[in-house]
Amino acid sequence: MKITLTGALGHISRPLAQHLLAQGHTVTIISSNAERKEIEALGGIAAIGSITDADFLARAFAEADAVYAMVPLDFTVPDIRAHSQNIGRAYAQAVRTSGVKRVVHLSSWGAHLAEGTGPIIGSYEVESSLNELPQVSVTHLRPGYFFQNLYRFIDLIKNAGFIGANYGGEDRIVFTSTKDIAKVAAEELTATGSEKIRYLASDDITASAAAQIMGAGIGKPALQWVTFTDEQAFAAFQEAGMPVMIAHLFVELGAAIHSGAIREDYDLHRPIAGETKLRDFAREFAAVFGEKVV
Template sequence: MKIVVTGSLGNVGKPLATDLANQGHDVIVISSKEEKRKDIEQIGAKAAIGSIEDVNFLESAFEGANAIFALIPPNMLEADPRAYYKRIANNYANAVRKTGVKRLVQLSSVGADLDSGTGFILGSHDAEEIFNSLDGVSVTNLRPGYFYVNLFGLADMVKHMGFIATNYGGDTKFPMVDPADIATVAAEELSKSGGEKVVYISGEDITANEAAKKLGEAIGKPNLEWKKIDNEQMTAGLSQSGMPDVVIKNFVEMGHAIATGALREDYDKHQPIIGKVKLKDFAPKFAAAVNG
């Protein structure tokens, strides 16, 4: 099969493209950076270098493909993140229509069923609606939980303050998952001519306190706390980092949706695919980031 992977060689894209190439598929990886060409070719894939803002480029890359892995790379510089997600999703959708691709697997998110109050995840909600409207295309929306690698963003806080503090800490429970396990599921779905509309993926469904204990043990601080702070405190803390207001607003909204349980309501109605990687497996990498 000819399979196009968008999103370059990121946390999901690299293991996915590698798996697909090892399975003998004709894999094309889209990247905006020419310097990625060598890395893409080293894993046995072909590079398509260009901008996902350019529909003509996408049409050229999608031509003759049996399946597309649609990933919209986060862009924190966008003044309107939701409009950005819609724009890129429409670019992918238009290229799919023009080239006649019949299979699309999108990297979405837990909470993408909601149309308000989820911050950045609203972009995934909009993308799902755009892709689901494609006539004659079998679409599967992968809704993974919280990426383990996102914990790296908390490493400096742990290193310098000795605790974790977000507006969804304490006994808040949420699914977490490793990108490699997402890639495994994506590779399986892309190899099919059709599949379920929505597939949830989790590695482990644990509370913030339980996560803090496992991370703390890895860094030699078994009493590490993951404190739950209010939205105002979260906003103030992120403001000190110099983060743009629109990004802060989206992070706080998303965290609040995790804290209230709204983000996982639909997740709890389904049986997720459980990945192999657990938090204890990821914890040594977190420890290296903290201690390094």
């Protein structure tokens, strides 16, 4: 098969490309010029351009049997929702122009909601654009909270001795490994048919249980995940130098996790169970934790 991937050589697209290339597929990877040599060394075909350019995308999608579409978060844009809408429309236009019949879109838990999910609102917008495509098989992969997001708490653990956010304690979090996402994406891209929406969960545990697992890995078995108020979380983001707009988005996202709204649709579906558990990731976290100097 001929498959085109977006996402450059990121945490998901790199292992995804490796899975597909190992299976003998022809893989084109959309990226910036800086990664051309690395893509070619991997065995892929580099397509250098921007995912906001529908004409470029159409050329990159030409003759492809399937396309993997994702939207990297960009906190430098003034309006994340509008930015995602533009990319979603570019994807949809490129698919129509190129004639691609199979699209696997990296979405997110909470993408069923049109409001109140912070940066995840972008996934809702891209899903909406792709759902309008006629005679195209589209599958939205909806993973949960990436394990890598836990790295942002390293400084707080070292300075304050706990994990803290405006969600925590007994709030249940759907954690997902990017390695598991890559494996499922590879399976979906080469499948003849699939469900419209597929949730992915590597672990589904409380924040307190997650803190215990992470704490055990770094020699802090009593580590706690403290629940802040929205106001406390916003103040902490501001103190860390986060722009006001971005701070508001993350507070909104945290509130959706705390209320359970973000996982309402997830709880109505049987997710694909990932192989990588938080205990596995905890070893990687411990290595980074030990190396990082505050």
